[in-house]
Amino acid sequence: MTVQLPFEQEVPLQVPLLQRKLLRTGVIHRVRTMTGDGAWLVTGYDEVRRLLNDDRLGRSHPDPDTAARTNRSALFGGPLGNFDTEQPDHARMRSLLQPHFTPGRMRFFRPRVEALTARLLDDLSLREQPADLNTALALPLPILVICELLGVPYEDRDRFRAWTQAAADIHDRHRSEQGLGALFRYGLELVARKRRAPGDDVISRLCQVDDVGDDEAAMLAMALLFAGHETTVVQLGLGALVLLTEPERRQSLHADPARIPGAVEELLRLPGRASGGIPRYARTGFTLHGATIRTGDLVLLDNGAANHDADAFPAPDRFDPDRRGASHLTFGHGPRYCLGAPLARLELEVAFAQLISRFPDMSPAVPLEELRLRTDVLAGGLVELPVRW
Template sequence: MTTQLPFPQPLPLQVPPLLRALQAQGTVHRICTQVGDDAWLVTGYDEVRRLLDDHRLGRSHPDPETAARSGESALFGGPLGNYETEKADHARMRALLQPHFTPGRMRTFRHRVETLTGELLDNLAKQAQPADLHTALALPLPILVICELLGVPYEDRARFRTWTQAAADIHDRARSEQGLGELFIYGQELVARKRRAPGDDVISRLCATDGVDDDEIAMLSMALLFAGHETTVVQLGLGALLLLTHPDQWQALRDDPDLIPGAVEEILRAPGKGGGGIPRYAHTNIDIDGVTIKTGDLVMLDNGAANHDATAFPDPDSFDITRHAAGHLTFGQGARYCIGAPLARMELQVALAQLIARFPAMRLAVPIEELRIRGDVLTGGLAELPVRW
């Protein structure tokens, strides 16, 4: 039995059988990454939750050139940051960005997201059937939203989307590094524009913050641009697919829209993934469930597997919008909890509520077996989602 990532996933949304078999054996497993390096895979909910907030693990490595890699992506394939200052650097980054993504700010922005969603669904209603829900809603909405928040021109979307896709490449490191470099140059251009003509947006507000230089603003802004749309594109597509393949729950949300917030938490928890999760490096020797992890070892905290741990979520492979799923680990945990979580939740709530209300009879236009999960980029997600209504 090979234990090299990614694990085969016969169907979209389904937990890989090999991952399920590993979970049955324990919570910590020796595996090979997709580039053949040794790593530890942690699959238990309690262990993943605890380790996500454990200061003994980090994204940096004491000797980056010798570190095991999880893939070829320049973003998540290997070590990031300064080993000596990682904790302080991360705290500074959060302090700079957190005020721009509070639940209160997201409530204020919600009406604008509702308007943008309505316009996209108006356009969808005019399309011939079958239509691709991915290109009609799941892809453009998160891009529109993050552009408005950051102050990025939406007309530049083809350019920066090319670079974010390149940066997310998990097979070609040179392409990933080039995409990341192009994004940074674009970020520098945006910062220069905001210096000349500031607006009511995150980049302009960062420019007005004391002690933050232009390169740091460019780096932070492009990190937000990437994370702020790539992951939500994936979650929106998979969320729609989950509901379309469970018509009884689609109908339940149509009958009672108050169920939407809870449904979104289940949508964030439920998709099965091909194994892997969040990479960390041990900064000291650590004992995890009786296994000794040595300093410098690569540890993959599989939050997807943790979200399917039966000790935390009974009958974990069933999709149930009434489940109390808010304890999922999709956004991480503790000091590294995703800054954009309030934004992602709000987008998903708005988009799914309007989609169900506008297209109550929507259904998949192809068998689920014909749908393809992308295996070439960091975030994965559907390549397309053909629907009829």
């Protein structure tokens, strides 16, 4: 039987029932994507981790016009890049961006993230209850942080947030293309400004690289703007929800803040996800657990399912801030491991540490079953998170 994606997820945090069933019944499964295209879904932890580091898979396709798609987004719904030059192109991109997101740079930036978080929580404390933690903290903090790092005016946030949301639309291809185009034009505007008056920010430094032209600088800058806040917004909201539903463990973290970095890794792993995983295309044919994968086939590496594989994570549905053993695959693995992982970890550590300390009695203002998940955009996440304290 061919499984239809995306998985139905009725309650936030819980692993979708069908995804859980697939984890029990095998490693690789034939599925149909949102657009009706056939694909392979890989669910086991060991296999997902290995294939994320397998050069037989990539993000490009030898014939992009015929490629299977995961959704209708112009941004990530189908293949990306040039099939013949994908590996050197990707290596160049990482060489240009990685120096700006090293753990050392993030440590230097921590005091600023702490100050921004404190200001947002000051504002939250003055709000009428119940208040939406998404709009008070989860949304503005990543936008503030990425704006400062990149050199993007924060006052433009409503404009570029609208464009990133449009670009990430998984149902409306035309809207997605319009958002992507507007975002790129905005990137060109920023690049022109930075070339005239450079500052101490990532976009200015990209503009100072001799062989980086305006188009490449704009493309890289807007990719960072999108990826640098979109997924962190989701992680902050879902992670906060886990903490709010685990008051005893939250109190234990309040008593011993040194455990928060470990808790953040667990909060990155734990929430159930119905996304269908990380898309790759087969660059050559091969077999996997008896399945014949042909060149050009879409292979979905379900890191959400892998993060709940009981063989890698005993009692996978339990929040264990002190969990040891296998590393989660939320940021991927191998050569495409998320460049922004150090930044995301920094934001989550700071936000959760201050939230636990300043609002020790915070709790959800509605039952978990009443919270809604977004199904219209790539990253998903909570629509809102009403809280009391």
